Amino acid sequence: MQSFRTEIENPIVQKDIIELEAKIRQFHDGKLDEEKFRSLRLARGVYGQRQEGVQMIRIKLPYGKVKSKQLLRICDVSDEYSRGRLHITTRQDIQIHYVDLNRTPELWAELEKDDVTLREACGNTVRNVTASETAGIDVDEPFDVSPYAHALFEYFLRNPISQEMGRKFKVSFSSSDADTGLSYMHDLGFIAKIENGVRGFKVMLGGGLGSQPRHADELYSFLPTDKIIPLMDGVVRVFDRYGERKSRAKARMKFLLKDIGLDGFKELLEAEQKAVPVKTYPIHYESYPQVKVANIETPSVEVQNTKAFEQWKATNLVPQKQEGYVAIGIKVLLGDFYTDKARELARLVEKYAAGELRLSLRQNILIPYVKEELIPFFYVELEKLGFVEAGYNKALDITACPGTDTCNLGISSSTGIADELEKVIKAEYPQYINNPDVVIKISGCMNACGQHNMANIGFQGMSVRTKDKLVAPALQVLLGGGNLGNGQGRFADKVVKIPSKRGPQALRLILNDFEANGNGASFVDYYAEKGEHYFYDILKVLTDVDNLTPEDFIDWGTTEKYKKEIGIGECAGVVIDLIATLFFESQEKIENAEEAIKEQKWAASIYYSYTSMVNSAKALLTAENVKTNTHAGIIKDFDTTFVESEKIDFIGTFTELVLQLNKNEPTEVFAKSYLEDAKQVLAKLESFRQLELVADK
The missing domain is CATH 1.20.120.330 (Nucleotidyltransferases  domain 2)
Structure with a gap:
């Protein structure tokens, strides 16, 4: 393994990488306990994969912003150390898979050349700070939340108060009352507000998904921007001291709030105020880097398929508050794209837009600051890359975690069923390509990395056992979740469990009923009106496991007979008791x-x-x-x-x-x-x- 003592200019980063290299050596030499080593590498973005002997690397990209040169650097790293595939997560990170553990220090060193970090992308830390992908261009935003998200990211990176908590801690920023940052399901959620000319945030506390979702409490209806970092400093200190550590299933902030209540938490928060080193933390948004849009003559192009172009414009263009510009949404199937296309995209954006991309919470890509006169040109160029599929952030745009493809905790395939459901919508419900109302999300297990339990229509990977004790892949069907805005949301009800191969039929039954009886209502409102029992009666016919065929014992995306295999989950970290x-x-x-x-x-x-x-x-x-x-x-x-x-x-x-x-x-x-x-x-x-x-x- 190579030394990096002279290759990294930042001494703090250099120390991090050298430490990782040393710990890997100690681990191989039998001088470092496996559990302790796991905790250390997780905090450095190195995550054990379902396949033995290789690692998943999570690259931390605060609020989903990635510059063209950073994307090019990530592509180089993926080609050199992995297999050229990039996976966008629901927390606006990028993951690469099948990385040799011994090469992770040099991989990290390469990324840091363009200011890209792995630090605290996994483990019991403050995870990637997420935000609305439209931050800074949102037509409804009172102000750009990006400088505040960035300041918070920098404050807590390597901060000793948040390195070894009982579990992970997630933070989000929403640009407007639409709450596209999903504050209600975060440990701390901030929604931009202005009161009496003062910038601030509505603050939500203690939300979460997983097997027991909890709606966040409103901690403040308005908190000035210079108070958000002192607040979170205190919140993390309370969570670190009083949060559960032994039982991972109960170690999130939401369980602490459930146990002691909001008033009890506020008392503990008040008791920490002397220890918080800053009482006010002004964030100078004026010094945040200004956008520089390329000034280039509009190339002359001819769009071949005008019908497809018009459909794409109807679903994939996002209005921008800056006059003369739009943002372009790229629908990325299952969040997976490849380095050859990513490089071309990075160069296109560098030359003809503002040299940056945004990764979205729905695993997509947004290109901001595209001049309106360049829309046809971008369509033609993106078409060459296969990036003009219509339906950005619409019903056809299904979110799914990697599931059994690479994750230790995956119970059944989430990517396979997601691919199949998209085929059903395209072929049988083409009108949903334009429908932003129906949100479909899939997770391979109960941990909700695909956010299935906040979706209008959600599927959770499970297994089902027959009377003969045969095990088949299954899906829990969840309905009625949704983001209501301004910190309010609904979590989906668990309606039925069905064999996985019946997932497409479940979707057909749900959409057919909604088409026939919805009468223009939103799906969330329609479900609330009809209720869980109504949909249970519709889907009950799919629950019978006495008539399974051999095909039902083969999961989506594979040809082998299903075998339930769950490894040790690492996303939550581990407890070291030696x-x-x-x-x-x-x-x-x-x-x-x-x-x-x-x-x-x-x-x-x-x-x-x-x-x-x-x-x-x-x-x-x-x-x-x-x-x-x-x-x-x-x-x-x-x-x-x-x-x-x-x-x-x-x-x-x-x-x-x-x-x-x-x-x-x-x-x-x-x-x-x-x-x-x-x-x-x-x-x-x-x-x-x-x-x-x-x-x-």
Whole structure:
């Protein structure tokens, strides 16, 4: 493996990559526990794939914005280290697959040459900050949310308060009350508002999808823009301390809100305010890079198929608030496209538009700042690339996660059934190519990476067992979800479970009924009027598994008999409970705290010291088989188990010592004294552990 000490200019990035390289070596040499190594690589965008021996790499692209030169760099990396396929996710990232673990440091180094990062694209971190793909051009937006999304991304990248939480943390920004950033299903969602001439956001807290979707609570009806980063700093601190860590199924923000309620959360948030290093964080949107549109003479072109051109214009052009410009939507089937086409697209946008693309939450591509007179030219050029399929963000535009293609957690194929449903719509319901109202989404399992449970019509990968104990791929059909705007939404009801091969027939029954009886209503309203039992009666005929044919035991997109195989899920990260590893981590965090003090980053140093003390306490509690579900529980239980019983001598309590964190301002004096406390705690607890081991021999 190659060294990168002289290849990366940014010393912080260089340190990251060198550390990943070193950890890979330690892992191969048997010096690093597999679970610990998994946690570390996930936080660096390296995700285990369903296929053994290869990795999925997730490339973090804040709010889906990617410059032409960045896309070209990603293409080079994909060709060199992967197979030339790029996959757009529902969080506006790009994933590449089948990457050799040993080559991930050099892959990362190549990406960083054009300011593209893997850092915190996976793992128990603040994930990619998403936003409306029309941010900055939205005809209804009060202001461009891009500078605010970017500032938040930069603030939390490598921030010690958000590196090892119990689970991932997701944030979104919506340009307008249409809430196209889907704030109601995020841990924190921001909707742009202006009140009395002041920019700000409506703030939604504690939403989520998965097997138990939860609608976010309104935390603020209006919060000025300079308060959003201090707010999130406090929210993350509360989640880090009180959020579940042992049970991954209960470790999201939504479960913490469910347990303690919004008022209880606000009390904990208030208790953290002294520790938050910034009380106000002005975001200077005026300094955000200005758009530069190419000034070039309009080439003369002739459109061959005028009918197809008019259809494309009706569905794929997005109005833009800047006069004389439109945005062009590219429908990307299942979010997959290839580097040969991507390169041509990047060059086209660089030469004739603003040199940037937006990746959408529906796995598509938007080209902003296309001059109106260039529309025919772009159509002709995009047609050469196969990028002019009509139906951008319409019913035909189905969202699907990778499912059993590459994901460890996939239960049944999501891409295969998505492809089949698009064929059904094109052939039998062509009017839906123009219909923006019916939203169809598919996930390969309950974790909702395809966002199936917020769709009008959703499908979730499952399996079904016959009386003879034969297992076939299945789909849970969900109906009635939808985005209602301004932070309001509905989650879909689980209506029936059917064999996967009956998915197309289910869609036909649903659309046929809607066509016959909808009377111009939206699908969401029509479903609300009819209700779950009405649609259950329509679809019940498809649920019988006593009459399955051999074809029903073969999943979409494959020729082999179905076999339910679920690996270890990595999207949520893992819990490390090995005692020696925990003490090792505590020492690393103390070293990080010392480094932060040298850099005069007092708040960062304090948090490293805090996590070192909690880690050390967790090590001893683990040795006693005491549950270590939350940081707050660890602190309390350490007092009960070791201090009150006088097994370990403390002046005062461990709680008082550790929670100096939120009783003091993050000053230099406190950072240095708190670091000394952390060093003493580690030394005392390691000494206790060694005496225990000697006594056990």
